[in-house]
Amino acid sequence: MAKRFMSFLLCISLTITFLFTPSSSAFTFVCDPARFDQLQLKITSFAFCDSSLPYPVRAKDLVDQMTLAEKVQQLGNKAAGVQRLGLPPYEWWSEALHGVSNTGPGVRFDNVVPGATNFPTIILTVATFNESLWKNIAEVISTEARAMYNMERAGLTFWSPTINVVRDPRWGRITETPGEDPFVVGRYAVNFVRGLQDVEGHEIHKDLNARPLKVSACCKHYNAYDIDRWRGVDRFHFDARVTEQDMLETFTPPFEMCVREGDASSVMCSYNRVNGVPTCADPKLLNQTIRGEWDLHGYIVADCDSIEVFVNKHKFLNDTSEDGVARTLKAGLDLDCGVTYPNALINATNQGKVRETDIDRALKYLYVVLMRLGYFDGSLVYKSLGKANVCTPQNIELAAEAARQGIVLLKNDDHTLPLNPANVKTLAVVGPHGNATTPMRGNYAGIPCRYTTPLDGFSSYTKVNYSIGCEDVFCKENILIPPAVETAKSASATVILVGLNLTIEAEDLDRETLLLPGFQTQLINDATQAAQGPVILVIMSAGCVDITFAKNNPKIKSILWAGFPGEEGGRAIADTVFGRNNPGGRLPITWYKADYIDKIPMTSMPLRPVGNFPGRTYKFFNGPVVYPFGYGLSYTQFKYNLAPSNRSVGIKLNRLHHCRPINYMGGIQPPPCASVLLADLPCNETFEVEMGVQNVGNMDGSEVVLVYSKPPKGIPGTHMKQVIGFQRVFVTRGQNVNVKFVFNVCKSLGIVDYAANRLLTSGRHTILVGDAGVATPVDVNLFN
Ligand SMILES: *[C@@H]1O[C@H](CO)[C@@H](O)[C@H](O)[C@H]1NC(C)=O
Ligand SMILES: *[C@@H]1O[C@H](CO)[C@@H](O)[C@H](O)[C@H]1NC(C)=O
Ligand SMILES: *[C@@H]1O[C@H](CO)[C@@H](O)[C@H](O)[C@H]1NC(C)=O
Numbered sequence: 149m150a151k152r153f154m155s156f157l158l159c160i161s162l163t164i165t166f167l168f169t170p171s172s173s174a175f176t177f178v179c180d181p182a183r184f185d186q187l188q189l190k191i192t193s194f195a196f197c198d199s200s201l202p203y204p205v206r207a208k209d210l211v212d213q214m215t216l217a218e219k220v221q222q223l224g225n226k227a228a229g230v231q232r233l234g235l236p237p238y239e240w241w242s243e244a245l246h247g248v249s250n251t252g253p254g255v256r257f258d259n260v261v262p263g264a265t266n267f268p269t270i271i272l273t274v275a276t277f278n279e280s281l282w283k284n285i286a287e288v289i290s291t292e293a294r295a296m297y298n299m300e301r302a303g304l305t306f307w308s309p310t311i312n313v314v315r316d317p318r319w320g321r322i323t324e325t326p327g328e329d330p331f332v333v334g335r336y337a338v339n340f341v342r343g344l345q346d347v348e349g350h351e352i353h354k355d356l357n358a359r360p361l362k363v364s365a366c367c368k369h370y371n372a373y374d375i376d377r378w379r380g381v382d383r384f385h386f387d388a389r390v391t392e393q394d395m396l397e398t399f400t401p402p403f404e405m406c407v408r409e410g411d412a413s414s415v416m417c418s419y420n421r422v423n424g425v426p427t428c429a430d431p432k433l434l435n436q437t438i439r440g441e442w443d444l445h446g447y448i449v450a451d452c453d454s455i456e457v458f459v460n461k462h463k464f465l466n467d468t469s470e471d472g473v474a475r476t477l478k479a480g481l482d483l484d485c486g487v488t489y490p491n492a493l494i495n496a497t498n499q500g501k502v503r504e505t506d507i508d509r510a511l512k513y514l515y516v517v518l519m520r521l522g523y524f525d526g527s528l529v530y531k532s533l534g535k536a537n538v539c540t541p542q543n544i545e546l547a548a549e550a551a552r553q554g555i556v557l558l559k560n561d562d563h564t565l566p567l568n569p570a571n572v573k574t575l576a577v578v579g580p581h582g583n584a585t586t587p588m589r590g591n592y593a594g595i596p597c598r599y600t601t602p603l604d605g606f607s608s609y610t611k612v613n614y615s616i617g618c619e620d621v622f623c624k625e626n627i628l629i630p631p632a633v634e635t636a637k638s639a640s641a642t643v644i645l646v647g648l649n650l651t652i653e654a655e656d657l658d659r660e661t662l663l664l665p666g667f668q669t670q671l672i673n674d675a676t677q678a679a680q681g682p683v684i685l686v687i688m689s690a691g692c693v694d695i696t697f698a699k700n701n702p703k704i705k706s707i708l709w710a711g712f713p714g715e716e717g718g719r720a721i722a723d724t725v726f727g728r729n730n731p732g733g734r735l736p737i738t739w740y741k742a743d744y745i746d747k748i749p750m751t752s753m754p755l756r757p758v759g760n761f762p763g764r765t766y767k768f769f770n771g772p773v774v775y776p777f778g779y780g781l782s783y784t785q786f787k788y789n790l791a792p793s794n795r796s797v798g799i800k801l802n803r804l805h806h807c808r809p810i811n812y813m814g815g816i817q818p819p820p821c822a823s824v825l826l827a828d829l830p831c832n833e834t835f836e837v838e839m840g841v842q843n844v845g846n847m848d849g850s851e852v853v854l855v856y857s858k859p860p861k862g863i864p865g866t867h868m869k870q871v872i873g874f875q876r877v878f879v880t881r882g883q884n885v886n887v888k889f890v891f892n893v894c895k896s897l898g899i900v901d902y903a904a905n906r907l908l909t910s911g912r913h914t915i916l917v918g919d920a921g922v923a924t925p926v927d928v929n930l931f932n
């Protein structure tokens with residue numbers, strides 16, 4: 149009875165609350181006077197709300213008013229806030245790798261915001277080699293993010309992009325990354341971060357601690373992180389043994405570009421160890437490099453539960469939680485995605501292992517970022533963004549455009565593509581990805597605005613007969629192949645859509661084979677064999693697939709790689725097959741042959757060949773491949789007209805510059821001054837490469853001009869070539885467009901030697917344009 153009475157009262161009081169409390173108004177910004185009134189706090193007594201003061205001063209004022217217990221509660225991703233100071237809780241963890249994503253707890257979708265624009269996964273977007281597109285995509289993502297923030301459905305701090313270099317074709321997270329070339333990865337990082345963070349008119353700023361941010365980006369996962377789970381080795385336990393040469397040359401440059409050129413406001417350290425030390429506990433990697441050398445304006449965050457992982461899984465030096473947090477805090481780690489900082493920092497301080505000022509320093513970095521985001525003072529620029537700015541027709545169109553620009557044409561015998569819809573009475577659409585939805589979306593995805601499947605896309609051109617051919621992507625049985633064969637037999641053309649999905653390559657899941665799963669190969673061969681009309685093969689995957697059988701099958705006229713093309717992927721594929729889009733994408737990774745992975749374990753980190761292991765990436769592997777890095781055809785043909793010229797760069801050394809000898813191979817006579825340390829040079833010399841790109845085919849199209857440099861012959865252990873620049877240009881049929889590159893001598897011709905010296909070498913360097921053998925020399929002459 150009493151109980152019933154109680155619940156009756158409770159019910160009344162809830163009703164009363166519901167009826168009579170003014171519905172608690174939406175969160176605006178911390179220093180909103182109305183908020184402080186509601187909290188019965190006097191805003192004028194809090195200097196951190198005084199917008200006339202510099203952010204670091206305000207951040208210090210805020211931190212100085214907190215007790216130690218309050219401070220440590222702000223150092224996990226779920227920052228608790230401090231009610232008595234008017235500081236609300238904040239969830240730091242939001243994600244936006246290729247669209248606002250609910251992978252982190254900071255974002256949610258519901259009936260108010262049911263979805264956000266889902267762009268292709270990064271590996272396909274990078275295949276466009278179109279820097280302005282990369283930036284545009286990030287601008288659209290940050291606009292949607294800001295709109296969702298205004299509706300309290302997203303945070304302001306997004307832990308994207310992923311910028312680890314693809315070292316091994318088995319890696320499950322290739323889909324998230326910009327590929328295998330460190331320079332391309334770095335350029336992607338810079339454009340994406342600028343698109344996410346930059347507020348128009350504030351791209352440059354005299355005080356980077358005051359530069360406003362649209363949303364905050366995060367370069368991850370730092371560093372040498374590219375094993376997820378392979379034959380019993382997982383990322384949590386893996387100790388990456390990396391030479392300093394590979395660190396400087398391959399793993400670190402994208403992060404340096406992300407911070408220095410992108411001005412990213414955050415970096416995330418990874419789970420793995422590098423040479424025995426967990427990255428999040430390494431003062432050299434964090435404080436010395438990111439803060440010291442690169443001058444980060446922002447915060448360093450641990451990958452989720454990283455500290456917990458190294459305390460309880462690595463058991464590095466048998467740390468207690470208190471030892472662990474002391475170690476990471478001192479190394480320069482500011483924020484824990486997890487609870488180890490909030491749980492262990494008080495005791496660590498009490499045990500004398502941590503200085504409170506180190507905690508304060510971390511907090512100040514965090515609050516300055518939030519201030520730059522307008523979290524404390526509000527944002528006039530973005531205030532009006534809301535539901536109407538999410539999933540707009542233009543944003544959805546950009547997702548389709550990105551997929552169209554990224555799709556790579558791998559084979560096109562007899563100019564079979566594009567198909568003319570008038571000649572295709574019925575199109576057979578065959579294969580487990582024929583009506584793909586979620587596989588197109590990729591990982592770290594949100595809920596898309598909608599899907600346009602391949603079936604939808606093709607149906608807008610002609611009559612389609614669809615036959616799945618396999619029960620699913622694994623294709624473990626072949627019973628559905630005969631009906632697919634029948635479908636192909638009766639149609640005027642056949643498109644076969646096969647490939648991988650996130651159950652085969654993903655976070656925490658590396659690949660065991662580079663071949664197509666199950667009976668997919670048989671499906672392709674049988675359908676091709678029976679088909680009356682032309683056969684087009686479309687591969688959806690992030691990593692490479694050894695499709696040598698299809699490349700060599702004369703009945704398979706055309707092959708397209710479509711990555712994981714995002715919510716509008718089906719439209720982009722159909723537009724490409726039917727010629728509304730002329731493909732211009734290029735592979736951002738090497739497509740190795742299947743036996744490559746038998747020759748080298750995933751755990752072997754060196755990029756150069758060692759022992760019997762082959763080298764890695766186009767820079768160091770010269771064995772046979774299915775398709776090389778940078779490969780991609782067009783429906784038209786391009787011709788480069790590069791005026792012959794012998795460029796020479798003379799650099800006069802002074803008496804403080806010392807020539808470094810290099811042991812040349814095979815009796816080649818080294819130049820008198822073989823090399824000099826880059827660090828000793830002003831590095832202001834440039835050289836130009838200009839060329840005409842002529843469209844000599846029958847269709848308008850875009851060409852990706854890839855420029856490589858090759859070091860002088862005879863220097864042992866150098867890369868075979870490396871990308872130094874790229875531009876995507878649109879050229880109408882019959883026209884010529886001039887493309888000009890200006891290269892910095894040190895950045896474009898420098899090498900990293902075995903002892904991790906950055907050197908400029910004397911001698912004849914070669915500049916290669918594309919893969920067609922167009923080359924021009926640059927002579928570097930170091931003299932006294
Ligand atoms: C690059 O992408 C942009 C869209 O952001 C597009 O307008 C432009 O045409 C593309 N460039 C080329 C050469 O395809
Ligand atoms: C970080 O490095 C700087 C020098 O770059 C040094 O002054 C500072 O004490 C270091 N901080 C910590 C916590 O080690
Ligand atoms: C950690 O503890 C284990 C078992 O107690 C011991 O064998 C090992 O040597 C210790 N490691 C270090 C680095 O102290």
Ligand SMILES: *[C@@H]1O[C@H](CO)[C@@H](O)[C@H](O)[C@H]1NC(C)=O
Pocket residue numbers: 491492495
């Ligand atoms: C902190 O230390 C006290 C006293 O040693 C202990 O009782 C408590 O469990 C510790 N707290 C945490 C979160 O480890």
Ligand SMILES: *[C@@H]1O[C@H](CO)[C@@H](O)[C@H](O)[C@H]1NC(C)=O
Pocket residue numbers: 583585601603614
């Ligand atoms: C294609 O996929 C959509 C969305 O999952 C589904 O509604 C439709 O029935 C599928 N079409 C066929 C022919 O399987």
Ligand SMILES: *[C@@H]1O[C@H](CO)[C@@H](O)[C@H](O)[C@H]1NC(C)=O
Pocket residue numbers: 586587619620621622649650651652
């Ligand atoms: C991948 O495909 C398999 C087989 O179709 C399916 O069971 C699995 O759910 C798919 N994975 C994802 C993440 O879509």
Ligand SMILES: *[C@@H]1O[C@H](CO)[C@@H](O)[C@H](O)[C@H]1NC(C)=O
Pocket residue numbers: 574613614615631632634635638639
């Ligand atoms: C579609 O394919 C089936 C075999 O799967 C075939 O029996 C049927 O005739 C085809 N339909 C058309 C309209 O071509």
Ligand SMILES: *[C@@H]1O[C@H](CO)[C@@H](O)[C@H](O)[C@H]1NC(C)=O
Pocket residue numbers: 792793794
């Ligand atoms: C460039 O150098 C090569 C090799 O030294 C020489 O054969 C050629 O004539 C030079 N070309 C020009 C345009 O100077």
Ligand SMILES: *[C@@H]1O[C@H](CO)[C@@H](O)[C@H](O)[C@H]1NC(C)=O
Pocket residue numbers: 830832833834
């Ligand atoms: C490069 O800088 C040095 C020293 O500042 C200066 O003497 C030289 O003229 C500059 N060279 C070029 C090509 O700008």
